Amino acid sequence: MSALIAPEGLPRPAVSADDAVRLAAEFYGVGTAQVKELGSQQDRNFRLTAADGVWQLLKISNPAFTRTEIEAQNAAMECLAAAGFAAPLPQLSVNGEPVESTVLGGQKHCLRLLSYVEGAPVIDRPHLGPALRSALGDWLGRASTALAGLEHPGLDRSLQWDLRHGEEVVAALVPFVRAEWKQDLLLRTLERISSTLAPLKDQLPVQAVHGDLTDDNIVCASGPRGSVELTGIIDFSDAMYSWRVAELAVGCSALFHHDPVNPLTVLPMIRAFHARAPLSDAEVRALWPLIVLRGAVLAVSGEHQVTIDAGNDYASDALDREWAMFEVPARYDWNAAEASIRGALGMELPSPPDTSAWLPLVPGLPVPAPVDFSWDSEEFSNGSWLDGAAEEERIFAEAAGAVLTRFGEARLTRAAVNSAEEPANTAIAVELRTAVPAAVHTPFAGTLSAAPDGTVRLEGAEAVVVLSGVQLEAGPGPVDAGARLGTANQLTVWVQLPGAYSAAETPPRFVKASEFPGYAAGFLDPSALFGLPPATPAADEALLERRTNAYDALQSHYYEAPPRIERGWKEHLISTSGRHYLDMVNNVTSLGHGHPVVAETAARQWRRLNTNSRFHYASVAELSERLLAKVPDSFDTVLLVNSGSEAVELALRLAKAFTGREDVLCVHESYHGWSLGADAVSTSVSDNPRALETRPDWVHIADAPNAYRGRHRGEGAGAAYAADVVRQLQRLHDAGTPVGTFIAEPRNGNAGAIGTPPGYLEQVYAAVRGQGGVNICDEVQMGYGRLGRHFWGFEEHGVVPDIITMAKAMGNGHPLGAVITRKEIAAALAGEGSFFSSGGGSTLSSRIGVTVLDVIEKEQLQENADAVGQLLSQGFRELMDRHALIGAVHGMGLYQGVEFVRDRQTLEPAPEETRAICERMLELGVIVLPTGDRQNILKVKPPLCFTEESARFFLAMLDRVLAEGW
Template sequence: MPLSTLIQRSSQPSPSLGEAQAHDLLRSHYDLQGSLQALGSQQDLNFRVDTDQGRFVLKACHGSYAEAELQAQHAALAYLRLHGVPAPKVRPAKSGDELLAVEIDGQPLRVRLLDYIDGEPLTRLKHMPVRLMAELGALCARLDLALAGFDHPGLERTLQWDPRHAVALVEHLLPVVSNPQRREQVAALAAQAAQALAPLVAQLPVQAVHLDITDDNVVWARDEQREWQVQGVIDFGDLLRTWRIADLSVTCSALLHHAEGDPLRILASVSAYHAVNPLQTAELRALWPLVQLRAAVLVLSSEQQLAVDPGNQYTRDNIAHEWQIFDTANAVPAALMEVAILQAAGQAPAQPDLSGCAPLLASIAGQAVRHVDLGVLSPHCEAGNWQAPGFDQRLLAAQPAPACSLYGQYRLSQTHIDRADEPATCALGVELHVLPGSALQAPQDGVWQRVDAQRGCLRTEAWSLWLDGLEEAPADGQVLQRGQALGATCGYLRVQLCLGSEARPPFFATPAHAAAWLALCPSPTVLLGVDCDAEPLADPQALLARRDASFARSQKHYYAQPPHIERGWRNYLIDMQGRSYLDMLNNVAVLGHGHPRMAAESARQWSLVNTNSRFHYAAIAEFSERLLEVAPEGFDRVFLVNSGTEANDLAIRLAWAYSGGRELLSVLEAYHGWSVATDAISTSIADNPQALETRPDWVHPVEAPNMFRGRFRGADSADDYLRDVDAKLAAIDASGRQLAGMICEPVYGNAGGISLPPGYLQQAYAKVRQRGGVCIADEVQVGYGRLGEYFWGFEEQGVVPDIITMAKGMGNGQPLGAVITRREIAEALEAEGYFFSSAGGSPVSCRIGMAVLEVMRDEGLWDNARDVGRYFKARLEALVDKHPLAGAAHGSGFYLGLELVRDRNTLEPASEETMALCNRLRELGIFMQPTGDYLNILKIKPPMCTTKASVDYFVDSVDRILSEGL
């Protein structure tokens, strides 16, 4: 292929074709009239045409394009449709020709008309989920499978995007980059890629390929669940015969624009392609060099195109993200990407043979070396001590020598909080505590590369050995023979192996990159002569399968693929790879996770005795007295139980016993528990889809007084909702049956913390009491200080109930619940026999319950709920002002809800968007789940130690996601 031809094809401006001329073409050749919309292209010209007969694309290219090239495209479109690939049809002109040769203003053009595929490309998608990357890779594979059997003379063509010409094109176009630093970067990356590609070229299969399966040239549409689905493939302008792997390299290059700076995010597309259309090892190894060359050609081509066609807005808009593609292609060592790509295709990279090496530290080889556990479950880690700088090294130094850390272990000390990026936690080497002065020797022949007096690298033919902690490093460039002295240690030594001659690897890798880095940085066990490898983590998928096989599936877990959580600290939960997730929904752990006071109280009381409340011990009296201190005046009896369900179940029995009736009012959309009685009064269809059809006749649900989306809106709606209370009470009166009472959450918990209309409970309670019923306040979720502004939710309504039920935060995770009431109500139950809860009020539970109250007081958690809660609510309200999807901010303190709606007037619930938001928050390191009957409200119930910094991170993340679009 003459270089001049390639240069000429890469240096043409777009054709010149005005809208009036386009209209003339459509009328004269196709009998079509309609509106035009210009579509972007680098060297062609495209218009969307909207007509009464349908929607089309008018395409015009230079007359210098060979007719056979365009006929090959048309033939491929028909061929792919026969093979089930969604591709547009060509609409013949009145003459019957699919391809027209015309001349406009002395400019020879080739013109054709194609059906328009409705949908949109994902080019400007601000965040591309991994699922879409995988689907794009699988689509590319399906096209290549289909095109493997396609042939046409027009496939033999000269095209600037053909990677077989990339090296020549880069060399020619380099001068168009005016910035010398950028020009040097492009030249270096292209040279590195060309060197890696050269020995593989002869092994690469050749076939017809589309060569442009990108976010620009695949159109998508959302389905009813708002998931993106492929509608079709467009723009076959780069169709030709070249290396098969070139097609995937183009797709991967385009995805680098969506990789958020991390090139390993594209591996999903590689795995998906390989699963559909298996690749050869040579192709897998060639993929990343081809991606790098594509990145170089992209930026150079755009710079060239702007030079010859400065008015091309399409190119001008694209050049910024093409430089982003280039920078991402240059972001990690090429060797790492090769390993990662091989792993994505299920292939294990080759490992070096270290069997002939001399021991690095002869003094410890074969000795018993103490392993120091620095992992997530390490017994050395407690009460957040791992957060102190230098924790690992101090712990290692405190052990008798010799001692070592573990290779491949995910270290808790490396976690970080309130950040979207994964922490680099996986150790790619080993740290040792040895006797100062311990002699080191070269394991293999090599050259010493000195960093400073204590650090450096021994570079051998096949690998590099990085050392840190020498008393005096050898001179830079010193040639060392196997077994030759390398100096001595200072007592601390860091050892790391790395294959190849790349720049110095990091000592820690993120979990997402760990597998590739561990393959590139193998264990130094053989060189040390001691076992220093960590035990592999349990497979979380296998563990989940075991759960599903033995644990009843109606007991759901958060997320389809949940993180494996085994540790928590304050308002964070930590997975086994050391990533800390901001816990924004755990209203059980009010004090936070891992609180040392809870551990101490539990351990001490367990070491003494734990039994049931029929035995005589001080803790039960002390805790009951403490509960009455926080209850309203007149409350003088406590029942201790295990859970909120048990508390509410007992409250129903108390109401029945005291009133002599069984009829109970409950409020729609509420949840009260899972026992037979509490399920009967629970009407939340989010928790039980059959809730409204399975009420027994003694339960009388009243209309939910939801001021935001109920039948009546606003703060003055109490009287409107009370009409339904009156109607239900009148029906009970007419039946001659006795009312037992009414149960209600004083603040709507499952609806996201929505307050009841002012005055609602005052009037409802009065109506119930007039008929001899009792009023039950379900404070299980909203009480105990969580609301910030009030200790009890009923305080907001200015009422005092007859029975208070509570649980959740009472025990900070210890099974503990309570019912507080008056003596006459409590004693009414005695006529039916005594009450007993096996573990309710046990010594351990009572001691923990008292400790929770003390810690909340001593650490100012009630004040924190009020002050940080106000700040939190204000920040959520600012989201409502900014984003139409954010319909309302509910609640107070640390019981908040952000309700998502598609329309502020109709309040159509944005249920799918809410779930997508929660899943995206998880990717950013935040646990959040939807609530409400429509699952369109964020359930915001964090531990009460949550800080303003965590609030800011959460709200900023929600803001980011809403700005990206859902």
């Protein structure tokens, strides 16, 4: 072992590309057209390309490795190939040998010609999604199982990469690490590794391992529909006998440089490995220390290698990556990591100690009042929590007497908007605030110590109490239960199990919500020290199950594992974990979530009166007048309803009554609502897979006027589509079923804000009217200033419909819709009785409707939609120049669609990629969803208060996902 880590180390053999060509010809009779050196720490690898284009790999091993070791590597390759993996296999030389020997530079080297395994190393992918990490873990488990039965004398090796010798390697090579702080961290960490692994080593099974099953040595290819498929395993240079769990530790360590801010990125890999090769309790206990040890070995070996082999760019380029592979797991809480692993594997966690005999920490203090910084705190309003620590101090200052924060609470004040990272906002400590200093005593007997930062530790037999903010009066050393420690009026308290943090480290006050279950296994709720019951964890998983059981599945939810959303502010949705998600889809909440003016209006009106429109009051007249002021003069009457579906339903009835005709013409890929009539004229198969085959006889469907991928494309498409409709109208008229109603959106919103080509609506409206029909413009999605340049979508086309339907934006989330038309059309329905909608024109709905119009004007939200929409449009065009997946950008203002295609010529849709992109965007803090019949368009329709800052964040995250993958 000592020879392998001597200062001279293992520099690569001095072999040039010309030498490789000569050796390949001499020993294997290979005529090489091209040669390219591939990276290696200690060997030389050359990819040879023959004249016929076939690739092979010439590998010249370091002279330190014997022929028996090389033959063992071949055996490992053949073992995994027999198990179904694509692996390099040795090719026989002209002498009929799989391994040849030659003298280079006065030393004997083994060389082999290996078959080439196609694929790109996984390391080339910046982002490794959960599915890919699971697939890697599955492969590690399968490979480990396959190699378990392999025996070969050449596997009994002494390698610096064998984690059984890892501690010795780190100790020997740490002097080569140039930064003193890095040396210090390595040595302190090495102590902990040694003490943790010492009692476990004899319990860890030993078998044949690949030894380097990392993202460097597992290759992949792009699969169908944007997926990633693992294709093979390469580089068996480190095949040996070692601990079985070391194979998993090596694979895990390679993940951290892909996602250094999320140490638990390894959980899918560990879970998948365990499903193939179940881990013992001892292996689980050893796993995280071995992951850290692997990173340490890489870090010191890399520094050593560049010292002895200065021209090795492969080694020098890896230094930062290898340091991350050590530092990320080394600095994470090891107890929390093990607990998280156990939780992921369904293993039991140790029972917490009995705290019933502990004494009060602050005896004589009245039970403090809990202070609430969570999502449902009534202390917060109008985004006040975004002031962060300042808002916390305000709440503390206004509290009377003693107050205590809550363990496990995800604080809104510790989260931020427009962040790609999950916030570290979940408390593993509690804070006590008192008006005057209070005496602090020991809850149990133990040993007292103080850290340089002022933190005080009381270490007992079963737990450690850590205090920050206490004015210490007692000296270090043993103390009895109930002993006075000092005073405090701003006290932070942790209760941890032994071994989590040393006396030199202060635990974090906050961790990520996703990491909290692991931390909660090593930190106890200190509330009992103040006479309060422990905090009750949120049962989010149980809630989703309750929803599934009681709330019919027809009413589906977004995402497979949806965050629980309970609060909103402006263009942000806030989960119960406090994370702020950028909301790109809520066109219903047009003004933004939690708008204070709407909230105050609603509360005031609720207190006064809420009744239906058959009573006489001012707001229903005011709302109707305000709506009429927004439309052309030909409109003179308003009918108020509850929803877009109800508005469309009413509009169809009005048109039928006025024309006396039942037949309706609509367009493909459109959606108008779920009620009987509205659904009848909805043709989108994304909402109803059987839409086209279940239309009633009185519904006729025209082609969607899509100039991007429809029958007619490009310039002149509008006239061509309109001519088709004119012919269709004539055929229906001649058949005795003349169309009485034409209904369409001014842009096809559900299809992805697809623009209606110029001239289309003008000609179709004229043709419909020419045959005695009326035109309904469905503005439920496009209207109310969302398009920026136009308040109504029909204004874009210079046309005036006969009936306008609207909803969604009208009430900022309150159910409110309207139909605007001419009195002569409305009067036609009088023969069927009067019309009435209980909530549509109620005092509450009307007052909210007026308020929404006021806010749109006062806050210039239509102008904002125009300005920010232009920023988005320009950003999408720039992304389109960089990413071939974007085939087109549709829409304007704050209703846009980004269409993903696999080929810009064939326009093959990319629905699977679109879904995966949306899932990845959720991880980065953005809620955006697919739309359209092909489900390949991102729908971009945020609240109208959407800011330039949020637009830039969205564009940056989309760019990141398209560049890194999903």
